[in-house]
Amino acid sequence: MKRKLKQWFSVQRAKNPGNVVLGMILLFNIVFFFVAAAIISALSLDGTEHMGFIEAAFCTLTMILDAGCIQFVVADIGEAGVLITLFCLCVVLTGMISFTGAVIGYVTNYISHFIENANEGKHRIYLSNHVVLLNWNSRASEIVNDFLFSGHKQHIVVLVSSRKDEVKRELEERLSDTVERENRKRMEPYQNRNWLVQKIAYFRYHFRNNLTVLVREGDVFSSKQLQDISLERARSIIILGNDINNTICKFEHREWADNMGKGNSQTIKTLMQVAEITSKASSNDNQKIIVEITDEYTWELAAKIIRTKQVDGKCDIVPVRVNQILGQILSQFSLMPELNRVYEELFSNKGVEVYSMEQPYENVTTYAKRFLQEHRHAIPLAFMISKGKNHGYYVAEDAEDIPKKSASVDMNGFSVAVNRNYWMERKSVVILGHNSKSRDIMQGFASFCSEWNRDGQDIVNIVVIDDKKNLDKMNHYREYSFVTETVEADVFDEDLICSTIERVVSQSEEDTSILILSDDSVLNEDIDANALAHLIYVQEIINRKKKDPAFDPGSIDVIVEIIDPKHHDIVGSYSVNNVVISNRYISKMVAQIGEVDALFDFYTDILSYDDMDLGAAYSSKEIYIKKVSRFFREAPEECTAGQLIRALLAETTREELPPEERDPAFALGYVKRDGTILLFGGDQQDIPVKLEMDDKLIVFSSH
Numbered sequence: 001m002k003r004k005l006k007q008w009f010s011v012q013r014a015k016n017p018g019n020v021v022l023g024m025i026l027l028f029n030i031v032f033f034f035v036a037a038a039i040i041s042a043l044s045l046d047g048t049e050h051m052g053f054i055e056a057a058f059c060t061l062t063m064i065l066d067a068g069c070i071q072f073v074v075a076d077i078g079e080a081g082v083l084i085t086l087f088c089l090c091v092v093l094t095g096m097i098s099f100t101g102a103v104i105g106y107v108t109n110y111i112s113h114f115i116e117n118a119n120e121g122k123h124r125i126y127l128s129n130h131v132v133l134l135n136w137n138s139r140a141s142e143i144v145n146d147f148l149f150s151g152h153k154q155h156i157v158v159l160v161s162s163r164k165d166e167v168k169r170e171l172e173e174r175l176s177d178t179v180e181r182e183n184r185k186r187m188e189p190y191q192n193r194n195w196l197v198q199k200i201a202y203f204r205y206h207f208r209n210n211l212t213v214l215v216r217e218g219d220v221f222s223s224k225q226l227q228d229i230s231l232e233r234a235r236s237i238i239i240l241g242n243d244i245n246n247t248i249c250k251f252e253h254r255e256w257a258d259n260m261g262k263g264n265s266q267t268i269k270t271l272m273q274v275a276e277i278t279s280k281a282s283s284n285d286n287q288k289i290i291v292e293i294t295d296e297y298t299w300e301l302a303a304k305i306i307r308t309k310q311v312d313g314k315c316d317i318v319p320v321r322v323n324q325i326l327g328q329i330l331s332q333f334s335l336m337p338e339l340n341r342v343y344e345e346l347f348s349n350k351g352v353e354v355y356s357m358e359q360p361y362e363n364v365t366t367y368a369k370r371f372l373q374e375h376r377h378a379i380p381l382a383f384m385i386s387k388g389k390n391h392g393y394y395v396a397e398d399a400e401d402i403p404k405k406s407a408s409v410d411m412n413g414f415s416v417a418v419n420r421n422y423w424m425e426r427k428s429v430v431i432l433g434h435n436s437k438s439r440d441i442m443q444g445f446a447s448f449c450s451e452w453n454r455d456g457q458d459i460v461n462i463v464v465i466d467d468k469k470n471l472d473k474m475n476h477y478r479e480y481s482f483v484t485e486t487v488e489a490d491v492f493d494e495d496l497i498c499s500t501i502e503r504v505v506s507q508s509e510e511d512t513s514i515l516i517l518s519d520d521s522v523l524n525e526d527i528d529a530n531a532l533a534h535l536i537y538v539q540e541i542i543n544r545k546k547k548d549p550a551f552d553p554g555s556i557d558v559i560v561e562i563i564d565p566k567h568h569d570i571v572g573s574y575s576v577n578n579v580v581i582s583n584r585y586i587s588k589m590v591a592q593i594g595e596v597d598a599l600f601d602f603y604t605d606i607l608s609y610d611d612m613d614l615g616a617a618y619s620s621k622e623i624y625i626k627k628v629s630r631f632f633r634e635a636p637e638e639c640t641a642g643q644l645i646r647a648l649l650a651e652t653t654r655e656e657l658p659p660e661e662r663d664p665a666f667a668l669g670y671v672k673r674d675g676t677i678l679l680f681g682g683d684q685q686d687i688p689v690k691l692e693m694d695d696k697l698i699v700f701s702s703h
Helices: 002-015 017-043 053-065 067-072 082-120 140-150 164-190 195-205 223-228 250-259 265-278 296-309 322-335 339-346 364-372 438-452 468-473 494-507 529-545 565-572 582-595 599-606 641-652
Strands: 131-134 154-160 211-217 236-239 287-293 315-321 353-358 378-386 389-396 427-432 460-466 483-488 512-516 556-562 578-581 622-627 666-671 677-679 696-701
Touching: 131 140, 140 154, 140 164, 140 211, 140 582, 154 164, 164 195, 164 211, 223 265, 236 265, 236 582, 265 287, 265 296, 265 315, 287 296, 287 582, 296 315, 315 322, 315 582, 322 339, 322 427, 322 438, 322 512, 322 556, 322 578, 322 582, 339 353, 339 582, 339 622, 339 677, 353 378, 353 599, 364 378, 364 641, 378 599, 378 666, 389 599, 427 494, 438 460, 460 468, 460 494, 468 483, 483 494, 494 512, 494 529, 512 529, 529 556, 529 565, 556 565, 578 582, 582 599, 599 622, 641 666
Parallel strands: 131 154, 131 236, 154 211, 236 287, 287 315, 427 460, 427 512, 460 483, 512 556, 556 578
Antiparallel strands: 353 389, 378 389, 622 696, 666 677, 666 696
């Protein structure tokens, strides 16, 4: 028995030393309390001769808690015996040390330990219907930031393996900056009003931060730590890939660069652990798992995990190919720069958005004509199957606008005359620099050429200016017929870079886009440095050309990719409208998919052109920016957005047309010559439209 007791005590001392100390403190004080009460009762000296054990116990406790209560035992110290006085003093002193001091010290230490554990994320968080971010990268703060525009309160839990304080600081700066900027915009109409009106307006309309963000540091592969953040109760789990922006260590940078394209083991291990938890019967239904993927090997492994672990109606895994999507986006922006601001709104949780509704499949032309007869606040775009279910896709300002019914639009005989022989015009593109998405960008151009090349002529003419190392890595782009020239020049070869750009612009009969890429494989301190230097060169060229009265500034579009959003204002100061914060697009897309994963299939479709080399018909639909002068035989008369939308749909689906030419086209908005962009949202009958031949139309169609 003694040996077992000794063994038990040894184990408890090693496992729970705090509990052992507390137990010893309490045991000593209980024994001391009863012994002291018994002695006071048994002494029966002057002042205590009539005191029983219960009364003695009460007096002992009061003396320990308050030394002044010694008078209940020793009424008059001058007349009391020395023995009882000394004993009472010993009880008071011992009680103050062993009971009051020890217990208070232990409780204080326990509170400190509790706070420390809470700060370190060692306590379980009981949440439901929240969003979980696992890992951290340069896109993470943008994902959290976009949830600000969701319109309702949300809890977001971030679990990182390190740098918790830095992550919290980054998030606080990003969110506070957005809230301040949005409030400035909302208060602009009231700037010249009196103080009281401004205060009332701010109270009613100010932008609120409805996010509660909890950042914890721990092991993202630990089943216990994942359960401690209530992963099985989360609405969405977003698994982020690691990137070089997490470190400035040159040794880690070299290792990261060497391993690029060889698979992301962290992503795969995290996905396996998350899929294991969310696929259990005890987890919530319809959980969404969005996982970022940057290379082919990780994509193949993720596909195998999905086939094995995905449970319909339980956990839906959506793999997002980051580099492929960004490559497609950057190539589309080079061809149609205005798409930058169109996607910026459509892919976000603010302004006009794309919405998905589960509904029976219908012929889109038939359904759209019927829908537009009694709905004026939304535009139906397509029907697609996602996760085995039929979905309809709409463009609207709010989800509540889709079912909203209104009187039919008065057409008044309004019609448009579309150029049936319309074809995208040729485009020259100069690419400055490189990044990890360079091959995906070229694939985006290749798919565009596949759909729009005519009579064996490349519709795109590309010149790449880059350093020798990266041109050799890409084999000088020889596999792409539309790349007509590559020029070896590093960022310091200003004369060669500028002379090449000026030559291309001067020789091109068509409009020219200059795509400036930011290298995402450099250290933190060098992020966007080369892109900003290239921007300075390009701006100098444009400023020189502006001195020529015959020069049309609209013939050159500059698209600058930056990685760090903090550099946005720097780029904007160079009069560049098309600043592409590449990470922000993925972040916006991920945030929307986290709410409705059926949107992912729609985004994938509009970013992919049809591969006509495989004999495909014009099946996938895209968003195009088409010049009014080329798309229409004549500029449409002044009208409303509602009239233009319905007239264009009717014109492109006329029964007199051959079936293969009945391609429904939807007008989503317009671009004015001065760069003003408007997407049709709200009541279409209240939106006036006056298109001129130099304007452009935003069109959703398959070609």
